[in-house]
Amino acid sequence: MSQELDQMRVRREKMDELKAAGIEPFGRRYHRDHLAQDLHEQFDQVDKDELLEQENMVSIAGRMMRKRSSGKAGFADFVDRTGKIQVYARKDMVGDEQYHIFKRADLGDFMGIKGDVIKTNTGELTIRAREITFLSKALRPLPNKWEGVKDPETIYRQRYLDLIANPESFKRFHQRTAIIKAIRKYMDDHGFTEVETPILNTQAGGANARPFITHHNALNIDMYLRIATELYLKRLIVGGFERVYELGRVFRNEGMDLQHNPEFTTIETYAAYWDLWDVMDETEGIIKAAAKVVSDDGKITYQGTEIDLGGEFKRITMNDAVKEQTGIDFKEIKTDEEARQLAAEKHVKYEKWWSKGHILSAFFDEFVEDTLIQPTFIYEFPVEVSPLAKRNQENPEMADRFELYIAGGEMGNAFSELNDPIDQKYRFEMQAKEKANGNDEAEPVDLDYVEALEYGMPPTGGLGIGIDRLVMLLTDAKSIRDVILFPTMRPEKTADGEEEK
Template sequence: MSQELDQMRVRREKMEELKEAGIEPFGRRFKRDHLAQDLHDKFDQYDKEELNEMGAKVIIAGRMTRKRSSGKAGFADFVDRTGKIQVYARKDMVGDEPYHVFKRSDIGDFLGIEGDVIKTDTGELTVRAHKITFLSKALRPLPNKWDGVTDPETIYRQRYLDLISNPESFKRFHQRTAIIKAVRKYMDDNGFTEVETPILNTQAGGANARPFITHHNALDIDMYLRIATELYLKRLIVGGFERVYELGRIFRNEGMDPHHNPEFTTMETYAAYFDFQDVMDETEGIVKAAAKVVSDDGKITYQGHEIDLGGNFKRITMVDAVKEKTGIDFSDESMTDEDAKKLADEHKVEYKPYWTKGHILNAFFEEFVEDTLIQPTFVYEFPVEVSPLAKRNADNPAMTDRFELYVDGSELANAFSELNDPIDQKERFEMQAKEKANGNDEAEPVDLDYVQALEYGMPPTGGLGIGIDRLVMLLTDAKSIRDVILFPTMRPEKEAKNDSKKKKNKKK
């Protein structure tokens, strides 16, 4: 820490030197005409003699990340949003004062360079400076170039340091943007309209989740950050949109782990006249379009697992998936709720007193099947008890026309043929309300306005929710959701430090 303070003191002294020389340490607009990658794309193909003949003049700007100088000449690496380029400065070419500024600049400072493009004797593409403009002073030293930022707390709390020092992290977030663009293009090309719905709701609905509660002072009412976009989007289907999607932030008052952050990004889509089978095709198309950003053939590696997103995705019912792993057939009509609970006891599967056979089937799936689904797999026909907004299966009313897509043991998407029967919907809302009264904090509330919308008529509709963060994790080989969210939710630093001290004291 004392070394860092010493460096900060020296940097402030250099800042004052700049002021005394009439140079603004925190400069103004600078117009460049090339980025680092532009230079490599244009000039890497030429050799030293060819570039000397061309005499190409360029203007660049960036952050100095490495410098080596001696006497009257020096080299430095500059980084912009596209990559790195080397700069060569000579005192007799730029002048005494500008060269002094260059030589006294610190790693982390921003400079503008006007010069010509050359190659060094070692063949490295370089901008030979004719003019140097100081743009901005870094008053704190950057992390060690070779080690980068490795402490997770620093990575997530000070993402800017992570982006500066870890090229793979910088690349991952650019890939995230490209993946989202690919997903949007797929939706737009297939006739969907992107819309925006409220983030603040008067009641939380559309999912089984605990909401964040806030208060609207003017209306003097509690409001909820949305836990899903579903119910508003389906109101638009009632209104005649036919194909809509929304890509945006969702907020759930839940714990944090490698796959969960309290605020995260999803895309929900709804298409009139689709059923869940159509939505499976849609989902497969979305994932394949996104995968092309990182892999031409759809084959990727995620956490050591080879995964093929280019072929046909497997499709299996939940009942069959559980039967494959445990030998238990939950489709047996003679099996009662009590029988299911006995099976849960025998297999050490935890359940709540109000749970029925459908709940326990879902619990068996989560316990024995979910983690084993490495290759992309659609699991469909979910119990009605855990699918309050999905249409019942025509052949088996105890099940719904719902699926989830799993890759590497993690849920990537959730979809179903939407329930468009207002009478059934109201009954299921009421069933959920009873669960809430029995202690299920995540159960759906009764949304009478939504029921009213359904009473005006909603066509058969297929709906999808896909986790964008998890999709990006998969395609960029990121282990934690925090690695794909620029600024993940963190405990206040002071509390985190106190917890760390308590843990150390306990060990002693």
């Protein structure tokens, strides 16, 4: 710590030197006409002698990340948002004052460099400086350039240091943006309209989850941060939009682990006249479009396991998937009591009020989910755990719902939407009973949504995909915190033990 304080003291002294020389240590606008990547693409293949003849003058700007100087000349690496470019500065070319600035600069300082493009004797593309402009002083030393930032607390609390020091992290967040763009393009190309719906709701619905509660002072009512975008989007289907999607943040007041953060990003899509089979095709298309960002053939490696996203995704019912892993066929189980007895025998935790459908879902979670490494659609979910999905026509105990699993985790949830207002009201009432029995995550009764359905909603297929988990998969990130720029963190303790406000 004392070493860092010493370095900070020296940097402040250099800041004062700049001021004394009439140079702003925290400068103003600088015009650059090239980025590092542009220069490499344009000149990497050009011969050294040809570059000298061309005398291409360019202006760049970036953060100094490495410097090697001695006597009257020196080299430095500058980094911008696209990559790294080397700079060569000579005292006889830039003058005493500017070379002094270059030589006294610290790693982390920002500069603008105007010069000609050359190649060194080793063939490295380089900007030979003709003019140096100091742009901003870094008053704290950067992390060790060889070790980067390894401490998870620092990575997540001070993401800017992670981005500066860890190129793989910087790349991952650019890939996240590209993945989201690819998904939006897929949706737009398939006739969907992007919309925005309220984040503050008068009641939280559309998913089984515990909400965050806040208070609206002017109306003097409690409000809820949305836990899903579903019910508003389906109101738009009632209104005639036919194909809509929303990509944005939702909030759930639940635990945090490698796959859960209290606020996270989802995309929900709804298409009139579709059913779950159409939505399966849509989901597969979205995943493949996103995978193209990181892999031309759809093959990726996640935590050491190769996964093929380029081929046809497997499709299997929940009952058959459980049967494959356990040998138990829930179609042969006739009563809820028999299902609960089976759960006790197999050491599967259950609530005393659970029905056969709840038990089947629990068996899937316990014995099947972790085994689904290659992309697999699990369909035909019990109605009890699918309060917003249409019943299966052949087997009314099951819902026309599916979830997509990859690498042992859920990537998407979809179904043929329940558009029968009478059945929907009944399902809400059943959820209310579950809430009374202690299920804090049960759906509330949303009579306004039921009223919307009473005006008529066409047959509709709906889908929800967790963007953060998809980015984790495609960028080989183990934790959701690695793909959220500023994840939720417990406040740090101050020296007196109090939490910082």
